[in-house]
Amino acid sequence: MLISLFGAVESGVIYALMALGVYLSFRILHFPDLTVDGSFVTGAGVAGVAIVGGMSPILATLLGAFAGFIAGCITGILHTKGKINALLAGILMMIALYSINLRLMGQPTVSMLNESTLFSQIQSWWVASGFDSFFNNIILTLGAERFSGTWLVFTVMVILTLLVKVFLDYFLKTEIGLALRATGDNQKMIRSLSANTDFLIIVGIGISNGLVALSGALIGQYGGFANVNMGIGMIVIGLASVIIGEALFGKRTIIIATLAVIGGAIVYRIVVTLALRVDFLDSGDMKLITAILVIAALVTPRILQARREKKRRLQKKAELLQRKEGEVHGA
Amino acid sequence: MVLKLKDASMTFNEGTPDEKKALQSVDLELDKGEFVTVIGSNGAGKSTLMNVISGSLIPDVGDVLIDEGHVVHLPEYKRAGFIGRVFQDPMAGTAPSMTIEENLAMAFSRDKKRKLIPGVTKKRKEMYREYLETLNLGLEDRLNAKVGLLSGGERQALSLLMATFTEPYILLLDEHTAALDPSRAELITEITGDVVKKFDLTTLMVTHNMQQALDLGDRLIMMDKGQIIFDVSGEKKQELTIKNLLDEFHRIRGRQIDSDRAVLG
Numbered sequence: 171m172l173i174s175l176f177g178a179v180e181s182g183v184i185y186a187l188m189a190l191g192v193y194l195s196f197r198i199l200h201f202p203d204l205t206v207d208g209s210f211v212t213g214a215g216v217a218g219v220a221i222v223g224g225m226s227p228i229l230a231t232l233l234g235a236f237a238g239f240i241a242g243c244i245t246g247i248l249h250t251k252g253k254i255n256a257l258l259a260g261i262l263m264m265i266a267l268y269s270i271n272l273r274l275m276g277q278p279t280v281s282m283l284n285e286s287t288l289f290s291q292i293q294s295w296w297v298a299s300g301f302d303s304f305f306n307n308i309i310l311t312l313g314a315e316r317f318s319g320t321w322l323v324f325t326v327m328v329i330l331t332l333l334v335k336v337f338l339d340y341f342l343k344t345e346i347g348l349a350l351r352a353t354g355d356n357q358k359m360i361r362s363l364s365a366n367t368d369f370l371i372i373v374g375i376g377i378s379n380g381l382v383a384l385s386g387a388l389i390g391q392y393g394g395f396a397n398v399n400m401g402i403g404m405i406v407i408g409l410a411s412v413i414i415g416e417a418l419f420g421k422r423t424i425i426i427a428t429l430a431v432i433g434g435a436i437v438y439r440i441v442v443t444l445a446l447r448v449d450f451l452d453s454g455d456m457k458l459i460t461a462i463l464v465i466a467a468l469v470t471p472r473i474l475q476a477r478r479e480k481k482r483r484l485q486k487k488a489e490l491l492q493r494k495e496g497e498v499h500g501a
Numbered sequence: 502m503v504l505k506l507k508d509a510s511m512t513f514n515e516g517t518p519d520e521k522k523a524l525q526s527v528d529l530e531l532d533k534g535e536f537v538t539v540i541g542s543n544g545a546g547k548s549t550l551m552n553v554i555s556g557s558l559i560p561d562v563g564d565v566l567i568d569e570g571h572v573v574h575l576p577e578y579k580r581a582g583f584i585g586r587v588f589q590d591p592m593a594g595t596a597p598s599m600t601i602e603e604n605l606a607m608a609f610s611r612d613k614k615r616k617l618i619p620g621v622t623k624k625r626k627e628m629y630r631e632y633l634e635t636l637n638l639g640l641e642d643r644l645n646a647k648v649g650l651l652s653g654g655e656r657q658a659l660s661l662l663m664a665t666f667t668e669p670y671i672l673l674l675d676e677h678t679a680a681l682d683p684s685r686a687e688l689i690t691e692i693t694g695d696v697v698k699k700f701d702l703t704t705l706m707v708t709h710n711m712q713q714a715l716d717l718g719d720r721l722i723m724m725d726k727g728q729i730i731f732d733v734s735g736e737k738k739q740e741l742t743i744k745n746l747l748d749e750f751h752r753i754r755g756r757q758i759d760s761d762r763a764v765l766g
Contacts, residue, residue, distance in 0.1 A: 343620060345606070345617070346617055348599070348610075349607060349610070352599065355599060356592075361578050362555070362581050362586045362594070364578050364580075365607075
């Protein structure tokens with residue numbers, strides 16, 4: 171149980187990078203970008219092929235992310251210069267990427283099991299450092315069951331994801347970042363303030379898909395393979411992470427919102443893992459579970475809000491009544 | 502000469518029954534510091550004139566020069582470096598989900614190249630605060646408030662400040678008080694006069710309200726059917742009344758002005 175939950179958190183932190191990308195397109199640019207399903211695989215596939223070809227895992231990972239950036243830029247160009255509806259531009263790019271990914275990979279699945287990946291490269295150093303026994307002893311003293319996993323992936327990914335988050339937070343507060351946010355908020359206005367909105371959309375969707383592909387490249391190395399179908403439904407998972415995160419942790423400022431998105435990605439993985447432990451559910455039900463999760467995260471806050479409002483009104487009414495009664499008695 | 506329009510013409514839906522000549526060989530020159538009000542009934546070409554200057558529309562023929570430089574083929578966002586603009590819709594000039602200081606930061610970058618440096622710094626914050634104080638609306642204490650929370654009047658005042666405090670070559674005001682209630686409209690009109698004077702801005706203001714066109718500015722232009730039919734400045738402009746204007750229109754066009762809104766608005 172603990173092991174599978176830990177695995178869920180681990181992969182959740184990796185998927186959080188993808189969710190941050192989706193946050194950038196959906197929430198900041200208000201651009202429903204479906205390229206994600208394709209660019210996630212592009213990241214995994216490019217990194218996989220490069221690693222099998224003997225490239226250093228770090229460079230291969232960056233190359234995968236860059237390929238995703240280019241794919242996103244093309245979607246942005248289709249939308250801004252080609253005047254294609256945002257949703258359609260994403261769908262077109264998504265199906266085009268399916269074929270492109272297959273070409274890039276040369277076969278439907280690229281295995282990295284016997285290759286040195288980003289994680290296996292750090293492993294020798296990690297084992298020598300003795301962090302694992304340190305962390306596991308803490309857990310043991312906290313009274314949990316014996317845990318013998320490695321903390322390598324978790325630690326590396328938390329550091330990397332937080333770095334990306336801090337970078338994103340900073341970027342969105344720079345002069346260019348502000349213009350990017352305004353492009354999603356009020357395009358007419360920021361154009362009248364001399365911002366090239368076409369360029370900002372292209373770069374913004376590019377960065378978004380760069381993050382998605384980075385996540386894909388890391389998931390590929392984490393699982394030991396890249397598969398041409400591994401991106402199916404990825405956009406919904408990203409959206410689920412964003413929506414769940416915002417519902418649970420709030421979205422008042424950029425800093426809170428990006429942290430919430432990371433939290434949402436982890437929570438999503440945990441919920442799916444727990445759901446799959448229920449006897450009558452199997453892995454084929456994943457998509458249904460995801461859909462229900464998103465619906466719940468969208469609807470629940472509204473219901474809670476309506477309840478609070480109702481309670482507040484009733485309270486006001488009661489106060490008013492009491493005051494009136496007091497007056498009657500006083501008279 | 503800050504702004505020059507040479508022989509600008511613009512026709513919409515040419516060759517169809519809906520053909521509309523929005524501008525017909527319009528020539529217009531604005532000197533530095535001139536404050537010009539533009540009136541005319543619906544469809545007279547006022548908005549097209551604004552859009553041709555701002556670059557939202559490219560005229561069929563004719564030339565646009567800003568500060569002696571040809572800009573007619575520059576896209577809107579590039580021209581915006583020289584032009585401050587306030588729209589009729591109070592919601593159009595600000596980004597609602599961003600804070601007041603972030604909105605001001607974006608306006609501050611209008612005539613500069615945007616970089617990867619923070620848009621809001623301690624020093625700039627002080628500057629934004631000082632500018633906001635001139636509005637007398639208490640916005641200087643709400644720098645971190647989201648602009649979507651402000652009222653229409655407050656948003657329009659902020660838009661006006663954002664369009665002006667970087668001192669653009671040209672200020673375009675497109676019926677910017679028309680969507681506000683009378684008292685707010687009066688406030689914005691007052692702020693407009695102050696700001697234009699303070700920064701000595703070359704201003705073109707479209708309005709439906711004749712009284713406003715008479716009260717503000719030192720030159721008045723009347724448009725009809727895509728042409729400038731009346732252009733008065735200096736003392737003659739100061740002595741104008743609404744009745745003069747209506748009579749003048751009747752004299753030139755041989756008919757009554759066809760919009761009640763133009764009189765009452």
